[in-house]
Each structure stands twice: as structure tokens, then as C-alpha cells.
Amino acid sequence: MMTRRKRYVQVGVGSRAWNYTVALVKTMKSTCELVGICDTNRGRMQLCNRKIVSDLQGKAVPMFLDTEFDAMIRRLKPDIVVVTSVDCTHDRYIVRAMDLGCDVVTEKPMTIDEKKCQRIVDAVNRSGRDLRVTFNCRYMPAMLQVKDLLMQGVIGKILSVDVHWILDVDHGASYFRRWHGEIGKSGGLLLHKATHHLDLVNWFLSANPVEVFAMGDRSFYGAQSGMVGRYGLQGHGERCLTCRRAKKCPFFMDIRKSAALREQYLKCEKYDGYIRDRCVFHKKVDIMDTMNLVVRYDNGAFLSYSLNTFTPYEGFRYAFNGNKGRLEFEHIGAPMTSQGKALPAKGLPAGMSIRLYPHFKPARSIPLRKFKGGHWGGDARLMADVFGTKSVKDPYMRAANYASGAMSILIGAAANKSMRTGQPVKITGLVKGLPPARLPKMKQW
Ligand SMILES: NC(=O)c1ccc[n+]([C@@H]2O[C@H](COP(=O)([O-])OP(=O)(O)OC[C@H]3O[C@@H](n4cnc5c(N)ncnc54)[C@H](O)[C@@H]3O)[C@@H](O)[C@H]2O)c1
Known part of the structure; x- marks a missing residue:
């Protein structure tokens, strides 16, 4: 009996997202179907659709702004939401997708602090949905x-x-x-x-x-490190494109020289003001x-x-x-x-x-x-595992769920807290209702 292809939507269509788009539209199309995309930037969604047609010989899919996420889920009825947006937005989409009855595949980091992590853990416990965190390094x-x-x-x-x-x-x-x-x-x-x-x-x-x-x-x-003075870059601009110290700066990058950067970011700035060549010594760092x-x-x-x-x-x-x-x-x-x-x-x-x-x-x-392929051979193997239907027993247990996603980010969250307070921080107290990560047994001596 033929199994139905799973319906996917993708949130965030920046540079990393394309790996997933290729898998969903082309390499894993026997098991997957991309039915919609969502982003804050209409220009990047249009570009994604143009590339789906020209590079992958696929069909353009409906586009939704971030404010239309719920409407997208209700209209397209996806099985799974793939989250490839900016890190601080992951929790918002993971939680909402699960509450609306979808499973989720999210890029790392699962989220960026313990409060957002708690929201995700609560949503998994409340909804019983699956949350997969794509640690491609495990697949290298x-x-x-x-x-x-x-x-x-x-x-x-x-x-x-x-x-x-x-x-x-x-x-x-x-x-x-x-x-x-x-x-x-x-x-x-x-x-x-x-x-x-x-x-x-x-x-x-x-x-x-x-x-x-x-x-x-x-x-x-950043602005306070003293490196601006050491390099003699006083009076530098906000971004490389318009910087009058460009010729002197060892960090100058010409965003116009790369077709990918030009199309994906420079031409899309007018929609959301996302500057891709901001100065590395900018005060916002x-x-x-x-x-x-x-x-x-x-x-x-x-x-x-x-x-x-x-x-x-x-x-x-x-x-x-x-x-x-x-x-x-x-x-x-x-x-x-x-x-x-x-x-x-x-x-x-x-x-x-x-x-x-x-x-x-x-x-x-x-x-x-x-090995060959992106990220030391990890990306293709990860995509095949996440989007395929073969359920092979993996003795290394590489498929990471929300507990592994949490254990990894909670070290960083605890470290940030420790740097703020000057004290050691216990991970166990940061989030409630989190089971230990599923990990394979080690041979002991
Ligand atoms: N596993 C890896 O090797 C790897 C490599 C690179 C990036 N990543 C991860 O992939 C994700 C995307 O990173 P990137 O390098 O593609 O960044 P990017 O800046 O190129 O793309 C981010 C996209 O998110 C969109 N976005 C911003 N706010 C949004 C919102 N509120 N709702 C929906 N979309 C929004 C942006 O418009 C943009 O299109 C990040 O979570 C990053 O950590 C993973």
C-alpha cells in the first residue's frame, strides 16, 4: 500500500532554510511535500519560490507573513512545521504549531533561554506532539x-x-x-x-x-573592544556598503560581489531593514x-x-x-x-x-x-533521516528530540546566567517537566 506523502510548511526562508527546501521539494519528494512557506520578509519568500521553480523544477507554494502563521496552518493543514527562522522566534512557532496539532522539526538551537525552553517543554507535555531538533553534527x-x-x-x-x-x-x-x-x-x-x-x-x-x-x-x-582604534577605523560606518573606512578595514565585505547575498539580503532590505553587512564593530553587538x-x-x-x-x-x-x-x-x-x-x-x-x-x-x-557534502557530510545524512520513511534502528540514537535540544541549550543558558552572576548554575533547576535525553549505553570497564 502506498503511504501518503507528509505535508510540510517551512517558517523562515533565509540561507540555512534552502537545504530543507531542496530536501522537501526534490531529494525527498517521494515522502514529502512542501505546501507553504512563511517569513517576515515577502521578498525572500518570492525569491524562494522563484528558486523552487528554476533550480528544483518544483511548483511555487503559497506564501504567508509571520502574522498569518495560524491562518497558514488552518488553510494548508500540514502534518509537520519546519522551523528555520531566527533563533529567538523558534519557541513561538514550535509552541503554536504543536498547539494547532502539528509535529515540528526545528533547526538548532531549539531556543535561546530557559523561559522559552519551559514554554516548549510545557507545549510538548500538553500536546503530545513530536519535536525533532536537527543536530546535523551527529550525522557527520x-x-x-x-x-x-x-x-x-x-x-x-x-x-x-x-x-x-x-x-x-x-x-x-x-x-x-x-x-x-x-x-x-x-x-x-x-x-x-x-x-x-x-x-x-x-x-x-x-x-x-x-x-x-x-x-x-x-x-x-563590538564598539567597546578597542579594536576600532587599533585598526585606525575611527568614524567607520554602520555597514560595509556605505563605510568611508572600507579600504582600510580588514573586515570589509562587499555584499554586492556575491550573487547569493545580493539577491537574498541586499535586494530584500526594503521589506524589513535586515542589514547583512553590518559593521562587526557596531554598537548593537x-x-x-x-x-x-x-x-x-x-x-x-x-x-x-x-x-x-x-x-x-x-x-x-x-x-x-x-x-x-x-x-x-x-x-x-x-x-x-x-x-x-x-x-x-x-x-x-x-x-x-x-x-x-x-x-x-x-x-x-x-x-x-x-565523506563529502555540506557540513562534513552531515547535512545529506540528516535530511535523509529526518524526511525519509525508513525506520532503521540507530544504535547511536542520533535522532534528537526536545530533551536533547533542551540539554544542549540549557548549558548555554546556565553559562549566560553564570557570567551575569559570577556563580555556578544548576541546570536541573532551570526547567520543570523535562525528562533526561535519550542516549545510547556506553560500554564500561
Ligand atoms: N545546523 C546548521 O548547520 C545551521 C547553519 C546555519 C543556520 N542554522 C540555523 O538556521 C536558522 C536560520 O539561520 P540562517 O543562517 O538561515 O539565518 P538568515 O538570517 O539567513 O535567515 C533567517 C530567516 O528568518 C526570517 N525571520 C526573521 N524573523 C522571523 C519571524 N518572526 N518569523 C518568521 N521568519 C522570520 C528572516 O526574514 C530570514 O528569512 C537559525 O536558527 C540558525 O541557527 C543552522
């Missing part, structure tokens, strides 16, 4: 290899983890040019960005965070750019984590210390200009590696499985 083959090694118990019981992420002056700076730079819209990078890194720790450890202590600052970007935290887990393990957003190259290091040895997982990217051009780094280490150091035995490098 390299991350899966690390999870597999840890689950097999190659380093025994994990006692502590050191995680350091650095975002370069291209990618890292991009967060300070957009809405992400405002804490009210993104929750700061411990929510917006670290939700990926911290969910991976929760998942790698198969454990739930209990308590957080954090310190951080805004030392590089109020998020931290250097962050450090310590987390205690319910299995006794500790995490020490740092996130810096102004480094010459991008990369990460996860180092797991177990009672049988140590596992290191690292990536070192190329040094970049702030316009995304790679610079030479002759003779320096580069790329991804996994190294295993068992106690009292020789160490070895673990060969990485090959």
Missing part, C-alpha cells in the same frame, strides 16, 4: 567514528573532556555582522553556536549536564566573543570548553580522558582573510585527525572514513 561521519570508539569503551570510562573551538576571522566575524550579534536574537554564541559543540559532548558522553560555571567577555568585536566554561555531568565527568571567534584559522579539539586512555579528535583549518580567502600555511599541520592513546600501550592514529 567523523563524529560518528568518535562516538563509535567511545561507545566501544576504547578509553574506558570517560572522566573528563577538554573541548576548544575556534572560529576564524571569516566565519567567526560573520556572526557579528548579523542578528547573531545581538543576545536578544541569538542568545549569544554559547546558545547559537555552542549548541552544536555541547550537544556533541552530551551525545559523546551519553550523559546529561548538571551544573555550569562560566566566564567570558567581548574583547575583539552585545554578545561575547571569548567564552570559557566548566560543566559537571550526571555520570561524574567534567567538561572544560572554550569558544573564541576571532582566530586566524578555524578548528576544534575534543580530548577525552578515560580510565583506560585518551582519545583526541582534532581539526585544523587554513588561515583565512575575513573575505573567506585561504592563506598559505606552509609546513603547518592541517586537516582532521583522530588519535588514540591507550594506557601502557602504543598510541595510534585512526584512519578517517571518507
Whole structure:
């Protein structure tokens, strides 16, 4: 018997949303049907529809403004709402969609603070609907290899983890040019960005965070960091496009040069005033750019984590210390200009590696499985899992529900609170009615 295709609507049609549109209209069309889109910006919705027709050979779908969300649900009767809008708006659509009888697939971060998280948890408990949080990092083959090694118990019981992420002056700076730079819209990078890194720790450890202590600052970007003076950019503009210091500024980006940025943002400014090339030293930037935290887990393990957003190259290091040895997982990217051009780094280490150091035995490098596609091969695998119908039992339990979504963002929310108060913050007291995340069993020694 043929099963009916599931009906989807999408809220938020910015850059990330297109991955979902492609899946719903093209790659997963045997199981899915996109029936409507919703956004605050009519221009971006029209562009999305033009691209559905020209790039995906699909049919344009009805468009609804944010104020017409309820009307869209009543008229189109979708099974599932996909939320790919600005982070601070996720809770609004998740809660309303579930109350109107829909399941929800939401981009990370599930939401940006504990109050919004409580609204979501209450709505799940009230409606009994499904809420899936799309952590694409769990689907990257390299991350899966690390999870597999840890689950097999190659380093025994994990006692502590050191995680350091650095975002370069291209990618890292991009967060300070957009809405992400405002804490009210993104929750700061411990929510917006670290939700990926911290969910991976929760998942790698198969454990739930209990308590957080954090310190951080805004030392590089923003109006008060002192970098404007150091670069000699006094009198700079609000945005790159009209800045009289453009020639002197190492962070200058020409929004007109990229067809994607021009079409999606510059030409759509007239609808909502969303400036995509805002100055990284703008006075509205109020998020931290250097962050450090310590987390205690319910299995006794500790995490020490740092996130810096102004480094010459991008990369990460996860180092797991177990009672049988140590596992290191690292990536070192190329040094970049702030316009995304790679610079030479002759003779320096580069790329991804996994190294295993068992106690009292020789160490070895673990060969990485090959992968291709967006976000280190994670996006396509995630889309197939979220939008397909195959229900294969996944021993790694990568499909994250609202409990995993909450556990990851609550570390960031607790860290923000800890930075404000100077005190450690218990995660368990932040939200009521939240079950522990569903995570696979680890082999113990
Ligand atoms: N998993 C990943 O790798 C990944 C990567 C990038 C972004 N994201 C997530 O995807 C989401 C979108 O990010 P983006 O980079 O596409 O941002 P974007 O700025 O390109 O797009 C955001 C869209 O939301 C719309 N919007 C703003 N307010 C709205 C409202 N009240 N109602 C409906 N729509 C509204 C904007 O008009 C815009 O079209 C974010 O939640 C972000 O965290 C995830």
C-alpha cells in the first residue's frame, strides 16, 4: 500500500532554510511535500519560490507573513512545521504549531533561554506532539567514528573532556555582522553556536549536564573592544556598503560581489531593514566573543570548553580522558582573510585527525572514513533521516528530540546566567517537566 506523502510548511526562508527546501521539494519528494512557506520578509519568500521553480523544477507554494502563521496552518493543514527562522522566534512557532496539532522539526538551537525552553517543554507535555531538533553534527561521519570508539569503551570510562573551538576571522566575524550579534536574537554564541559543540559532548558522553560555571567577555568585536582604534577605523560606518573606512578595514565585505547575498539580503532590505553587512564593530553587538566554561555531568565527568571567534584559522579539539586512555579528535583549518580567502600555511599541520592513546600501550592514529557534502557530510545524512520513511534502528540514537535540544541549550543558558552572576548554575533547576535525553549505553570497564 502506498503511504501518503507528509505535508510540510517551512517558517523562515533565509540561507540555512534552502537545504530543507531542496530536501522537501526534490531529494525527498517521494515522502514529502512542501505546501507553504512563511517569513517576515515577502521578498525572500518570492525569491524562494522563484528558486523552487528554476533550480528544483518544483511548483511555487503559497506564501504567508509571520502574522498569518495560524491562518497558514488552518488553510494548508500540514502534518509537520519546519522551523528555520531566527533563533529567538523558534519557541513561538514550535509552541503554536504543536498547539494547532502539528509535529515540528526545528533547526538548532531549539531556543535561546530557559523561559522559552519551559514554554516548549510545557507545549510538548500538553500536546503530545513530536519535536525533532536537527543536530546535523551527529550525522557527520567523523563524529560518528568518535562516538563509535567511545561507545566501544576504547578509553574506558570517560572522566573528563577538554573541548576548544575556534572560529576564524571569516566565519567567526560573520556572526557579528548579523542578528547573531545581538543576545536578544541569538542568545549569544554559547546558545547559537555552542549548541552544536555541547550537544556533541552530551551525545559523546551519553550523559546529561548538571551544573555550569562560566566566564567570558567581548574583547575583539563590538564598539567597546578597542579594536576600532587599533585598526585606525575611527568614524567607520554602520555597514560595509556605505563605510568611508572600507579600504582600510580588514573586515570589509562587499555584499554586492556575491550573487547569493545580493539577491537574498541586499535586494530584500526594503521589506524589513535586515542589514547583512553590518559593521562587526557596531554598537548593537552585545554578545561575547571569548567564552570559557566548566560543566559537571550526571555520570561524574567534567567538561572544560572554550569558544573564541576571532582566530586566524578555524578548528576544534575534543580530548577525552578515560580510565583506560585518551582519545583526541582534532581539526585544523587554513588561515583565512575575513573575505573567506585561504592563506598559505606552509609546513603547518592541517586537516582532521583522530588519535588514540591507550594506557601502557602504543598510541595510534585512526584512519578517517571518507565523506563529502555540506557540513562534513552531515547535512545529506540528516535530511535523509529526518524526511525519509525508513525506520532503521540507530544504535547511536542520533535522532534528537526536545530533551536533547533542551540539554544542549540549557548549558548555554546556565553559562549566560553564570557570567551575569559570577556563580555556578544548576541546570536541573532551570526547567520543570523535562525528562533526561535519550542516549545510547556506553560500554564500561
Ligand atoms: N545546523 C546548521 O548547520 C545551521 C547553519 C546555519 C543556520 N542554522 C540555523 O538556521 C536558522 C536560520 O539561520 P540562517 O543562517 O538561515 O539565518 P538568515 O538570517 O539567513 O535567515 C533567517 C530567516 O528568518 C526570517 N525571520 C526573521 N524573523 C522571523 C519571524 N518572526 N518569523 C518568521 N521568519 C522570520 C528572516 O526574514 C530570514 O528569512 C537559525 O536558527 C540558525 O541557527 C543552522
